[in-house]
Amino acid sequence: MSKAADSILKHLKVQRQKQRAILKMRWRCAQGGFEFEQLDTFYRAIRPYLCVAQFFGIMPLSNLLSRNPQDVKFKVRSISLGVTGLFLLLGGIKTLVGANVIFNAGLNAKNMVGLVFLIVGIINWLNFVGFARSWSHIMLPWSSLDILMLFPPYKRCKRSLRSRVNLVVITVFCFAIGDHVLYYASGYRSYSMHIKQCQTNHSRITFEHYFEKEFSDIMFLLPYNMFSVCYGFWLNGSFTFLWNFTDIFIVITSIGLAQRFQQFADRVLALEGRHVPDALWYDIRRDHIRLCELTSLVDDSMSNIVFVSCANNVYVICNQALAIFTKLRTPINYVYFWYSLIFLLARTSLVFMTASKIHDTSLLPLKSLYLVPNGHWTQEVQRFANQLTSEFVGLSGYRLYYLTRKSLFGMLATLVTYELMLLQMDAKSPKDLRCT
Amino acid sequence: MSKAADSILKHLKVQRQKQRAILKMRWRCAQGGFEFEQLDTFYRAIRPYLCVAQFFGIMPLSNLLSRNPQDVKFKVRSISLGVTGLFLLLGGIKTLVGANVIFNAGLNAKNMVGLVFLIVGIINWLNFVGFARSWSHIMLPWSSLDILMLFPPYKRCKRSLRSRVNLVVITVFCFAIGDHVLYYASGYRSYSMHIKQCQTNHSRITFEHYFEKEFSDIMFLLPYNMFSVCYGFWLNGSFTFLWNFTDIFIVITSIGLAQRFQQFADRVLALEGRHVPDALWYDIRRDHIRLCELTSLVDDSMSNIVFVSCANNVYVICNQALAIFTKLRTPINYVYFWYSLIFLLARTSLVFMTASKIHDTSLLPLKSLYLVPNGHWTQEVQRFANQLTSEFVGLSGYRLYYLTRKSLFGMLATLVTYELMLLQMDAKSPKDLRCT
């Protein structure tokens, strides 16, 4: 008997020691020391991309090199904000020049595309400044939740958050670079074919003349030289980077949140078939509330980014679809057109699918609750079950719509209906290649 | 011991005195005396705008200057109703003349706009007469609820209802006046450009001729002189005022209801973490039922106003969108076109967003209920939680649709789809400025 008592005492002691060790570790992590740096936190996963974004003036935060998220703040007097200001200025000039040209020529469906692209870029820069301002309000609770959920009783996921994020981001950016390169290649090819077919002066088929046409809004203010061409490439590239970054940013955030909900579901799953005291259910329920509150906080701050991103993607896809039956001039045009359309559709679907994962994983614990045996089904479990189903958890565009599979389907269905109409109109009207 | 008993007795006495004071105050307020006037009631917030509306024959109520809402009633023999009758008569004549002209020329999409504007105006006047008839049935329970919720245990909101309403109304009306002025400016500019381009007799570019064309339905019956021009301005202005007032009225009502639901949510929030007896939960639940019944009562009486307002707004926006790719003649036309389209979109969104706030705030107490500790979770709380989620609380158009963010999104999505179709058609058909 004394032996059994001994072993129990030992066991309790070991457990207490473990818990104390975990608490100590958490405390050290919360101090933001080296231990924190080692953790697979969301901050660690997103930091490299935020650093890259600084070079394009996106999300102006200072002290990004610090490993402690508490140091990272939005400061009015900082280099980052200066860079953002520069981009806003240069982008603004480009936009104004473009708008001027278009309004003089008469706004129409075709020339509007370029202008909308620029305006959306400017809005995105401003939205990210807004998000940067609320950065510290979001990152502090998120980091503390990360610290909480990276130690037992929560288990770490097999694949770290960091590697998941890296995989997705690098894949998307490779395709995005391909898209950008093809854009210039296809543009130059179109230009040279156009000259060949419609003009007699074939000497105009040079890179110089192409750049003059491509960057006409810049050449409007600057003389043509090596510098202004580079400047044109750089500004165009920045807008394109921003466009891709917006979607990528939503995807990263969604992965970060979904991973935590997954861990939460795993913990509940691990309790299956075991006797769980009410106090533990209460702890679990409290953690769930914290997770939901974090998601809701992120949703509030990101709503404008999500809204603009989705609206813009839908607009560009529809615009591309407009040209689906146009007879294009050269194979490279075909390749660019289809590559770009499919890339866009895939990226938009990626945004919706990863974001919808937050909601899907948030519902997973429900299945485990079904299997709670009858004797252990208390009011606390009942409340937890109700809580799980009563609210929508996930990202939204101003709560006008939620990023779910259903919304994605609605969007696709609308696109298909639209395309069907084009099919119909195409079947009735003749097509030709005009020299305009 | 006696000391402790003493202090408890004192405390109880003070509390009883407080309660008695509150009851007394409430009683005095219910008498509609000077005390009531000081309260931040809905009646006090909306009264100034109702007074202004009397001058345009909208919502004919008598005794509006009284500070007691019980005195304000709909009377058949009153000056207000006379004014309304005058507007209905003059507006009716204008509408009939307009309808006659249009049916002779053949009804089409373009000339229909003006006629619909007039008919909707007439319907709105009649709807407001109907609302005025049920005014006292709504205002009495509302005022008593106001009296209930402007004293403890309810806390007043930081910003008073009156200041909120004033801010919104004045902002909207300033923009509305700008819209109205731009309408005439753009109209005159269009007219003069049209004469210049299509006619040789440039002497017709005078204000006189412009007014003759603008108010052609009035000049049809009256000779041209200063008076008839003023009359034209005044009647046009009244219709425009009515149009704006309809939306504003929905917004004010929504703010009024949402504020009460907010106070209610704040009270439930204040109970977080405290032991709450069942009797108190029952009181809270009863207050919630009263709030919901008031909302339902208001919804029933306002359904026709909401329905006509939304239908008309959507129609006008679609009609504007029709002209989005028309090449306009002058900068002032562009400014008016975009100003008016954005103003309309913003006003419609404002209606939906404020109205959707009623529902959103009505759901807020749910989050507090999640945090009720396990021991205090009784059947009464359970029923309260069920009650909160079981019904839709808010304004609707005959319950065919509800004013929510989701509906707004549906409307916007339809508009965008429609606009996309225009994009497509625009890309296929040539445009020109015709002299018709």
Add this chain to the structure above:
Amino acid sequence: MSKAADSILKHLKVQRQKQRAILKMRWRCAQGGFEFEQLDTFYRAIRPYLCVAQFFGIMPLSNLLSRNPQDVKFKVRSISLGVTGLFLLLGGIKTLVGANVIFNAGLNAKNMVGLVFLIVGIINWLNFVGFARSWSHIMLPWSSLDILMLFPPYKRCKRSLRSRVNLVVITVFCFAIGDHVLYYASGYRSYSMHIKQCQTNHSRITFEHYFEKEFSDIMFLLPYNMFSVCYGFWLNGSFTFLWNFTDIFIVITSIGLAQRFQQFADRVLALEGRHVPDALWYDIRRDHIRLCELTSLVDDSMSNIVFVSCANNVYVICNQALAIFTKLRTPINYVYFWYSLIFLLARTSLVFMTASKIHDTSLLPLKSLYLVPNGHWTQEVQRFANQLTSEFVGLSGYRLYYLTRKSLFGMLATLVTYELMLLQMDAKSPKDLRCT
């Protein structure tokens, strides 16, 4: 003491006598005697209209003159079915002749309308034969429920079912007759105007020639004389009657069901604030299940009628809307066009609104349940509350859609979107009156 006991005994005796009297009365009613005839049953309300329908071969039931619903059955060898067969034969010939003409000329959007009208008529006749076959399976439970709910504890409604039904039916039929008369008037006017404008031989403007054109499918087989014209009028009238009857039938059924749910809600409301034993709640719940089962039974049998009716109405409305901007020839054409469009919209809305009332009234008891005091809130009440919200109660078209306000709004929204497209197309294309 003995006095009190006496009075209690007396009271109990009186009550028992009352209950026995009610049971006796119910029994006598169930025998279908004179007492049943006096009751405000659904059978009594619909019988006159079924009798009228027999003359048009709709819903072939025998023994309709009997006052006992048990006698009314579908018989294969009956005069009613013979009449139906005659109509199917004559209507079928008309349809085949019409189809032949149209397929020879080439099917298009315009000439399809008439053919669809005929085909839908034939389908409706067959659907009503199908409904007649399941008539006795529906009417028996319905009548027994009627007997149950026309005695205490249920209270009768103020306005009897019969008077409600009569009011609606007579109103609709008056408008329908107006519509039918205007159809011929407008048709003749169009015909004469067409001859005047496009042909030199004005002698053709006679009734004779008009009838020859109007009933061309009949004149294809029969020689022109008084009889064949009357036959043409009669057959056309029958199809039109059937079309109106289909909608009217759905409306009557909906009113009948909604009235019972209203009585049920009134009974639950009467229990507000009283102590209700569980046994009584169980009785109430069982009655609710019976009501829901009846509704579900009716829905199953009527689904095809509802589906065809809605589909056809939407189709005809859209077709009318197609012509909304066509410049019509004469005022009578305008009057007919708008009268017929508005009548159709109103009738369709009436169908949806009355049918949606079934669901709305089925939810009414929920509000009474909120006010059940805490002590009396038992599991039985909880189950009743759950039951009320868990299922949809009402009519549907094969459960593909339900007749609710929301569906009506969806339909209207689609119509409006469609109309907007027409607006757009109309604004782009010229219109003219062709002599074809």
Add this chain to the structure above:
Amino acid sequence: MSKAADSILKHLKVQRQKQRAILKMRWRCAQGGFEFEQLDTFYRAIRPYLCVAQFFGIMPLSNLLSRNPQDVKFKVRSISLGVTGLFLLLGGIKTLVGANVIFNAGLNAKNMVGLVFLIVGIINWLNFVGFARSWSHIMLPWSSLDILMLFPPYKRCKRSLRSRVNLVVITVFCFAIGDHVLYYASGYRSYSMHIKQCQTNHSRITFEHYFEKEFSDIMFLLPYNMFSVCYGFWLNGSFTFLWNFTDIFIVITSIGLAQRFQQFADRVLALEGRHVPDALWYDIRRDHIRLCELTSLVDDSMSNIVFVSCANNVYVICNQALAIFTKLRTPINYVYFWYSLIFLLARTSLVFMTASKIHDTSLLPLKSLYLVPNGHWTQEVQRFANQLTSEFVGLSGYRLYYLTRKSLFGMLATLVTYELMLLQMDAKSPKDLRCT
């Protein structure tokens, strides 16, 4: 007394013997012996069709002739996969040749149809290979569930699963063969009429020339002879078979799942009015969870098949609808056009209706639960009721949409809206038969 005890003992003994016999039988069945073969399992119902599918390289499984589902596996080195590979190769060549021709001529709405048909075929073959790989993971739990539910306490359905499946499949395939034959008949007739009207050289109206045109993509690589014509017929037929098989496969699976849910509902219904111990409710609830898990497993594996099938059907229907007002040349064209359109609509509706039956039958036990008497309503029953309503049970296309009646209605409504637009356009534009 001893007699009664005796009879009870006997009764218990008999019951125990029965249970043991059932367990023994189940065990033997699970071994996959002759007994298993006799059971009305899903595997037995679908096997003949899988065998037929092998000849077309669909769903490459080995050992399909074995009566034990455990032997049927996906093997990389098998004849079945070889056949599939052959079809993919030949189909791929056909597709590439077709794509080459079309891209050279310029992609448009009309010639896209054929290409999409081929590409969808290739995707379907690949999807079925994917499904075959997860076949054993699905069939094992399904077979064990079948064994469980084909013995008491579950009752067998009146009509066996096998006969139901056979009836549906044979009906659909007969119509499909009719469709295929009419396709060639109509094609040949169109071809000969085209030659007659547009060319002088009428000697070209031979089968030989028709086949050369019909199988132009094959004649592109092979010389014209008997063999290549047969090859053309065979490859075309395979693609058509695959297209029909995809839908049929979804239908069979749905029938199989719905039947089990029906049996489950019947079992719960049989308990109505009896005292049911909590342990039995728990068993029932566990069976329900198993059924739901199986459905969810099937849904996950079939999502891509469902998605491609629905998308393709909708696309083809819309494309057919495009031609609804085209004046066709001969009666056989009309017959083929309408036959094929109605067949397609009916097949698509069949897919949706049978699949929606899974969800409908899964909700049936709810009605039985309403009738559980008050005393027997325990927490276990409450949880069962909650479980029934909390989740969607059924097939879906990547959970973007679910196969329900509502989705079918949404699809039909979109089609109708689309058709309405065509109506409108048709009414405005002239039609003619061109010789192109």
